[in-house]
Amino acid sequence: MIQQRQARVGIIGLGYVGLPLALLFSEQTFAVTGFDIDSRKVDTLTQGGSYIFRITAEEIRAAQAQGFSATSDYSRIEQMDAIIICVPTPLNQYHEPDLSFITDTTQALAPHLQAGQLVVLESTTYPGTTEEVMLPILEKENQNGLKAARGASSAENEFFVAFSPEREDPGNTTVARCDIPKVVGGVNPQAAELAGALYGSIFHRTIPVSSPAAAEMTKLLENIYRCVNIALVNELKLLCLRMGIDIWEVIAAASTKPFGFHPFYPGPGLGGHCIPVDPFYLSWKAKEFDFRTRFIELAGEINTNMPYHVLASIGGALNRQKKSVNGSRVLVLGVAYKKDIDDLRESPALTIIELLQQEGAQVSYHDPYFPFIGKGRKYDLQMKRTELVQLGQYDCIVIVTDHSDYDYKKIVAEAQLVVDTRNATKGIVSPKVVRC
Numbered sequence: 392m393i394q395q396r397q398a399r400v401g402i403i404g405l406g407y408v409g410l411p412l413a414l415l416f417s418e419q420t421f422a423v424t425g426f427d428i429d430s431r432k433v434d435t436l437t438q439g440g441s442y443i444f445r446i447t448a449e450e451i452r453a454a455q456a457q458g459f460s461a462t463s464d465y466s467r468i469e470q471m472d473a474i475i476i477c478v479p480t481p482l483n484q485y486h487e488p489d490l491s492f493i494t495d496t497t498q499a500l501a502p503h504l505q506a507g508q509l510v511v512l513e514s515t516t517y518p519g520t521t522e523e524v525m526l527p528i529l530e531k532e533n534q535n536g537l538k539a540a541r542g543a544s545s546a547e548n549e550f551f552v553a554f555s556p557e558r559e560d561p562g563n564t565t566v567a568r569c570d571i572p573k574v575v576g577g578v579n580p581q582a583a584e585l586a587g588a589l590y591g592s593i594f595h596r597t598i599p600v601s602s603p604a605a606a607e608m609t610k611l612l613e614n615i616y617r618c619v620n621i622a623l624v625n626e627l628k629l630l631c632l633r634m635g636i637d638i639w640e641v642i643a644a645a646s647t648k649p650f651g652f653h654p655f656y657p658g659p660g661l662g663g664h665c666i667p668v669d670p671f672y673l674s675w676k677a678k679e680f681d682f683r684t685r686f687i688e689l690a691g692e693i694n695t696n697m698p699y700h701v702l703a704s705i706g707g708a709l710n711r712q713k714k715s716v717n718g719s720r721v722l723v724l725g726v727a728y729k730k731d732i733d734d735l736r737e738s739p740a741l742t743i744i745e746l747l748q749q750e751g752a753q754v755s756y757h758d759p760y761f762p763f764i765g766k767g768r769k770y771d772l773q774m775k776r777t778e779l780v781q782l783g784q785y786d787c788i789v790i791v792t793d794h795s796d797y798d799y800k801k802i803v804a805e806a807q808l809v810v811d812t813r814n815a816t817k818g819i820v821s822p823k824v825v826r827c
């Protein structure tokens with residue numbers, strides 16, 4: 392059925408991961424049904440619209456022509472052959488894994504589970520989630536007494552389970568999504584083969600691993616590698632600032648080494664759904680094994696401290712102009728968690744705005760992707776984007792996200808003071824610029 396493009400694919404969670412995935416399957420002429428509990432998303436898609444900046448309404452309509460539809464009705468799971476789960480995996484207020492989205496989804500889908508269906512989890516999570524959390528709910532709460540296929544042979548009343556991590560790099564225009572190899576770990580060889588065939592129809596390469604846990608761990612290793620290396624350059628940046636050395640120049644020079652060095656860049660703090668969150672899934676799970684993941688904890692400590700470093704740098708820069716943060720007008724430039732994307736999650740800009748406000752600054756912001764900042768899981772700013780005019784009115788402009796749209800020369804020329812957390816003003820020589 393997969394080879395003939397006859398398999399019906401259900402994608403649960405139509406966010407930054409699920410919706411592009413649905414479109415990839417549609418492009419390969421699969422009939423895709425998207426499931427989401429957010430009725431606004433379902434309505435927008437049903438009307439042929441999009442709510443993700445880099446996905447156009449035309450793409451949604453082209454998918455609809457291939458049979459794509461969106462729904463909140465879980466009973467339609469019964470008609471699917473393969474079900475892929477792409478729901479959020481955040482941390483709770485105690486920095487522990489919040490698996491409620493995975494358990495809620497699994498509980499909602501289990502009563503509709505059918506023999507022979509393939510269920511794949513894509514949400515980033517700790518090793519063991521697929522087999523210890525998801526699989527037991529599917530077995531316990533399905534209505535047909537179905538069991539997950541285990542071992543080499545399979546029986547009629549079985550379903551198949553696998554884990555395959557999403558590896559997207561939002562905003563990256565150099566690697567097409569279908570060129571990112573897809574790691575797949577099945578509960579048994581048949582599940583692995585089915586999931587491999589399914590993903591093999593939209594990705595150029597699939598990488599089978601021996602178990603869902605190995606696939607879950609692969610994703611965490613990738614993100615921990617980034618988190619730890621970013622913390623390393625952030626720490627070295629703090630040292631370089633004290634020593635009067637330009638860390639960006641050093642990284643550029645080190646990057647010329649043809650082997651053994653991969654560049655990472657310092658910044659105002661970690662952002663996004665993955666890097667600040669995922670490593671703590673593993674440190675939590677490690678405790679079950681009486682094990683402390685010290686690299687993760689140290690990296691977390693350094694990276695979490697970066698917005699405070701930015702605040703101190705703004706304070707120092709204003710102080711040198713005989714001003715205080717308290718009462719100053721500060722413009723935060725760029726609030727997305729990284730350049731040229733429309734994603735605000737865990738963005739350090741939000742923390743920096745809050746810290747500035749706590750110190751009495753009058754904060755405005757600009758970001759081409761966000762006309763408004765409302766309420767999120769951890770913030771409630773209710774701010775409206777300001778126009779990029781009369782930049783001289785601000786005591787300080789802080790570049791938090793280096794979007795390509797900004798004309799940094801013009802910004803520096805008009806500003807009284809610029810604090811640059813991203814080296815966006817590289818090559819601009821001005822006493823008004825403070826790199827931090």
Ligand SMILES: NC(=O)c1ccc[n+]([C@@H]2O[C@H](COP(=O)([O-])OP(=O)(O)OC[C@H]3O[C@@H](n4cnc5c(N)ncnc54)[C@H](O)[C@@H]3O)[C@@H](O)[C@H]2O)c1
Pocket residue numbers: 403404405406407408409426427428429432477478479480492495496499513514515516557558559560561664665
């Ligand atoms: N965004 C990325 O770049 C990225 C990259 C790699 C991995 N991931 C991982 O992929 C997963 C999904 O991330 P995302 O960025 O797409 O999240 P998202 O918040 O953009 O989307 C998740 C969607 O799931 C829906 N949802 C929540 N509970 C549901 C339920 N019970 N039933 C149906 N739908 C439900 C939400 O309404 C939302 O539309 C996370 O585990 C994340 O860590 C994300």
